[in-house]
Structures are given as C-alpha cells and as structure tokens.
Amino acid sequence: MEGFVYAVTIGLALTMLLSFFRLLAGPTVWDRLSGLGLLGTKTIVLLLLLGRLFGREDIFVDITLSYALISFIGSLALAKYFEGKEAK
Amino acid sequence: MTALAYALLAAGFFFIFSGAVGILRLPDFYTRLHAMGKCDTLGVALMVLGLALLEGATLNGLKILLIIVFIGLANPTATHALGRAAYRSGVVPWGVRPEEEP
Numbered sequence: 001m002e003g004f005v006y007a008v009t010i011g012l013a014l015t016m017l018l019s020f021f022r023l024l025a026g027p028t029v030w031d032r033l034s035g036l037g038l039l040g041t042k043t044i045v046l047l048l049l050l051g052r053l054f055g056r057e058d059i060f061v062d063i064t065l066s067y068a069l070i071s072f073i074g075s076l077a078l079a080k081y082f083e084g085k086e087a088k
Numbered sequence: 089m090t091a092l093a094y095a096l097l098a099a100g101f102f103f104i105f106s107g108a109v110g111i112l113r114l115p116d117f118y119t120r121l122h123a124m125g126k127c128d129t130l131g132v133a134l135m136v137l138g139l140a141l142l143e144g145a146t147l148n149g150l151k152i153l154l155i156i157v158f159i160g161l162a163n164p165t166a167t168h169a170l171g172r173a174a175y176r177s178g179v180v181p182w183g184v185r186p187e188e189e190p
Contacts, residue, residue: 080173
C-alpha cells in the first residue's frame with residue numbers, strides 16, 4: 001500500500017509543474033506572486049510525503065515547519081514590496 | 089485507519105489539482121486568486137491531516153497537526169495581502185471597463 005503514497009507524491013510534483021507555468025508566464029507580477037505562493041504550499045505537503053517515503057519523519061517535520069514559516073513571511077514581504085507600484 | 093488516511097490524501101490531492109487547473113485557466117488575477125486561496129488551503133489541510141493519521145499519536149503527529157493550524161492561519165492571510173496589494177496597485181477586475189472603475 002506504500003505505492004499509493006508514491007503515486008500521490010508523483011502527482012503532486014506534476015501539479016507543481018502546472019503552477020510553475022503560471023510563475024513563468026503570468027502577465028503581471030501579481031500572477032507570478034500567486035504562482036509562487038501556490039508552489040510554497042505544495043512544497044509543504046511534498047516535504048512531508050518525502051519524509052514518509054524516506055522513513056525520516058522526525059527531521060522532515062522540523063524542516064517543513066521552518067519552510068512554512070519562511071514561505072509565509074516571504075510572500076507577505078513580497079506583497080508589501082510591490083504594493084502601490086505599477087508593476088507589469 | 090490507513091484507509092481513512094488514504095481517502096483524505098486522495099481528497100486533498102483532488103482539491104490541490106483543481107486549484108492548479110484554476111490558476112492556469114481562469115481569466116484574470118482576482119479569479120485566479122480565488123482558486124488559489126480556497127482550493128489550496130483546504131487541499132493542503134486535508135493532505136496533511138491524512139499524513140498525521142498515517143503517523144499516529146506521536147510527537148511527530150502533534151507537529152504535523154501544528155502545521156495544519158499554521159496553514160489555516162497563514163494561507164488566507166497571504167492571499168488577502170496579495171489581493172489587497174494588487175487592488176491598490178490598480179489591477180482592474182475582469183469584466184470592468186477601465187473608464188467605469190472608481
């Protein structure tokens with residue numbers, strides 16, 4: 001039954017490619033930022049699934065918590081930085 | 089318990105996939121933000137809850153539940169900040185002609 005976790009991990013990585021396309025091709029900077037936020041939240045689940053597959057949940061959970069904090073603060077800071085600019 | 093965890097993983101993957109399709113296919117920034125905010129928060133919370141059920145009642149399972157609480161606080165906040173910053177920068181919503189906007 002561990003094959004199901006493998007299948008979900010591969011499907012999640014392929015779904016990350018879809019939002020990476022929005023990060024590359026977004027017409028405005030806000031589309032690129034939303035694609036970046038989507039990548040960040042998917043990476044949280046991907047890290048937990050990889051920890052499950054490698055059998056090292058104890059270290060991957062800590063990595064995931066710190067990654068979630070850094071991703072949230074980074075997206076807030078980028079939104080504040082671009083606020084009020086006529087960004088294309 | 090394992091079957092319930094796998095069902096939660098599959099449901100969360102469905103929501104995340106529909107959010108990714110929405111961010112590719114919807115017509116303007118605000119509709120894409122709508123797809124991103126709701127689908128992504130619910131999908132990630134369901135998948136992480138499934139992983140916490142697979143982990144069991146240990147310290148790591150408690151930390152994974154903490155990640156769910158953090159996601160539920162942080163993801164709507166980030167989405168709201170993005171939408172407000174884009175509105176203040178003058179991104180016009182889809183369907184509104186530029187001379188009509190306030």
